[in-house]
Amino acid sequence: MVTITLPPELEHTVAERAQQLGTTPQLLVLDELRRCFSPAPPAPSEEGTLADYLGEFIGCIHSSEVVPGGAQMSRDSGKKFAAGMAEKRRAGKL
Numbered sequence: 602m603v604t605i606t607l608p609p610e611l612e613h614t615v616a617e618r619a620q621q622l623g624t625t626p627q628l629l630v631l632d633e634l635r636r637c638f639s640p641a642p643p644a645p646s647e648e649g650t651l652a653d654y655l656g657e658f659i660g661c662i663h664s665s666e667v668v669p670g671g672a673q674m675s676r677d678s679g680k681k682f683a684a685g686m687a688e689k690r691r692a693g694k695l
Contacts, residue, residue, distance in 0.1 A: 607615065612626075619629040652659065664672035689695050 615626045615630060619626040622629065664674065686695070
């Protein structure tokens, strides 16, 4: 384990920033050190596509996996949008 002593002005700045972010000074500094010193992810191969490179992160689900019968989010979307805008207007938010 390594102990790093910060000068008072930097310690104060780190403490303020950690409080703004809702974390601890230690976690803030550790995250920043990891960001600076962790190896960069490998660059995409010139032979593959972006989809090949991001393949393990790409996916989709059907809304019926979450909402019984499906969320039907595309059905009557224009009418739903117009009704939402009319409600905002009535509420004085437009």
